[in-house]
Amino acid sequence: MAQRESWATRTGFILAAVGSAVGLGNIWRFPYQVGEQGGAAFLIIYLLLIIGVGFPVILVEFVVGRHTERNPVGALKRIGSGAWTKIGWVFVTAGFVILSYYSVVAGWTLRYVLIGLQGDYSADAAPAQFGQAASGLDAVFLHALFMAAVIVIVAFGIERGIELSVKFMVPAIIIISVGLAAYAFTLEGAGEAYAYYLTPEISTIAENWTTILPAAAAQAFFTLSLGMGVMITYASYLGEDRNMASDAGIIATLDTFIAFTAGLIAFPILFAAGIEPGASGPALIFVSLAAAFAELPLGGILGAVFFATVAIAALSSAISIMEVVVAYLIDEHGISRVPATAALGVAMFLVGVPAALDLIFVSLYDGFANSILLMLGGLLLSVFVGWVVPDLAIDEIGKGIRNVGSLGRAWLWFVRVPVVLALIVLVALNALDYWSFLTGGFAEWLSTNL
Numbered sequence: 400m401a402q403r404e405s406w407a408t409r410t411g412f413i414l415a416a417v418g419s420a421v422g423l424g425n426i427w428r429f430p431y432q433v434g435e436q437g438g439a440a441f442l443i444i445y446l447l448l449i450i451g452v453g454f455p456v457i458l459v460e461f462v463v464g465r466h467t468e469r470n471p472v473g474a475l476k477r478i479g480s481g482a483w484t485k486i487g488w489v490f491v492t493a494g495f496v497i498l499s500y501y502s503v504v505a506g507w508t509l510r511y512v513l514i515g516l517q518g519d520y521s522a523d524a525a526p527a528q529f530g531q532a533a534s535g536l537d538a539v540f541l542h543a544l545f546m547a548a549v550i551v552i553v554a555f556g557i558e559r560g561i562e563l564s565v566k567f568m569v570p571a572i573i574i575i576s577v578g579l580a581a582y583a584f585t586l587e588g589a590g591e592a593y594a595y596y597l598t599p600e601i602s603t604i605a606e607n608w609t610t611i612l613p614a615a616a617a618q619a620f621f622t623l624s625l626g627m628g629v630m631i632t633y634a635s636y637l638g639e640d641r642n643m644a645s646d647a648g649i650i651a652t653l654d655t656f657i658a659f660t661a662g663l664i665a666f667p668i669l670f671a672a673g674i675e676p677g678a679s680g681p682a683l684i685f686v687s688l689a690a691a692f693a694e695l696p697l698g699g700i701l702g703a704v705f706f707a708t709v710a711i712a713a714l715s716s717a718i719s720i721m722e723v724v725v726a727y728l729i730d731e732h733g734i735s736r737v738p739a740t741a742a743l744g745v746a747m748f749l750v751g752v753p754a755a756l757d758l759i760f761v762s763l764y765d766g767f768a769n770s771i772l773l774m775l776g777g778l779l780l781s782v783f784v785g786w787v788v789p790d791l792a793i794d795e796i797g798k799g800i801r802n803v804g805s806l807g808r809a810w811l812w813f814v815r816v817p818v819v820l821a822l823i824v825l826v827a828l829n830a831l832d833y834w835s836f837l838t839g840g841f842a843e844w845l846s847t848n849l
């Protein structure tokens with residue numbers, strides 16, 4: 400193998416990992432999940448899961464990546480044997496399905512850039528406007544455009560693309576989000592919104608834990624880019640002098656900060672406009688923010704800048720997803736990078752077309768890949784690292800940490816038992832939820848549309 404590339408600076412690695420983590424998951428998916436799952440009850444469970452499951456599983460992926468210096472599939476072949484080498488299949492399938500609809504939603508953000516530039520945000524027409532943006536040929540076209548951008552960047556190598564875009568993107572997202580949250584703070588109804596978002600009621604959790612828990616776990620995995628090998632890949636370029644635990648902490652904190660801020664923006668705006676936060680589903684931020692920008696001086700331009708930033712955040716996440724699947728085709732099937740990327744991009748585009756035409760397919764794909772496959776990938780990898788290669792894991796986690804003491808063992812046992820058990824329960828709950836979606840909402844859709 401030729402001399403392997405590695406991150407030029409620690410910031411380069413952290414920003415790239417943050418670039419993958421921060422995306423539509425934070426700004427689009429998080430607020431509507433909070434809305435659907437009843438506000439603060441969801442938020443608190445979500446935060447607990449980020450700390451208790453997300454953080455240890457980031458380290459599971461980091462350990463595998465840095466130790467093997469390989470892509471996810473190659474990594475498992477190197478240190479695993481037999482059925483363990485097949486975990487890569489779960490990663491690859493998840494990546495394929497996720498990118499096919501991720502690109503559709505990114506297409507909506509491009510549409511909202513155009514609407515802003517034309518000065519057409521409107522408080523009254525916001526829901527109808529979303530209906531138009533999220534269906535029909537325009538949505539298919541913008542989905543194609545976004546996928547084309549992903550193909551081009553990944554086909555021509557990602558080093559410069561990723562490093563460069565994240566350097567601007569991450570600070571821009573933070574500044575714009577904080578600015579919008581400050582604006583939202585001034586709105587009438589903000590107090591009520593904060594109460595909804597920030598005051599958890601134990602009774603809501605007790606009554607709805609079977610839906611809140613799996614939804615929050617799926618969101619935690621999605622937002623941290625876990626369960627499909629992205630963090631394995633990024634850590635494979637990481638030097639042994641780095642303290643992976645503190646890097647993982649920074650990544651999880653920044654990612655959570657941006658999701659949390661997205662809620663501070665969306666809910667006051669929704670409450671001010673009298674829109675019920677649980678009612679809009681995937682339309683939530685598009686409807687609420689378009690309505691808010693309509694009221695602001697220079698709102699069209701501001702909105703265009705905001706949605707463009709979201710699109711760039713989506714791009715840096717999308718690239719990381721594509722890279723995992725492309726690396727698999729290159730390594731396992733000897734296909735070269737350009738045809739592999741182009742063929743995959745076209746296939747993902749086609750699979751995504753139904754999602755561009757009808758929202759129900761966004762839920763169909765999202766539920767399967769995000770709520771089941773990502774968590775299954777995380778579960779299998781945790782069992783593998785915790786039980787099959789524990790010595791290697793302990794050795795690797797300690798590198799770059801001074802006086803690691805018994806912390807490595809504590810982490811290992813935490814992954815081995817509580818994390819694995821929690822993930823078994825969470826995958827099962829998510830599978831049940833998905834089953835009720837398939838036999839409920841989706842079956843209904845099929846019977847009225849076919």
Ligand code: PFF
Pocket residue numbers: 419420421422423424425497620621622623624625627628629716717719720
């Ligand atoms: N973390 C990304 C987001 O929040 O938008 C989405 C994502 C990227 C999920 C990479 C999974 C992944 F492997």
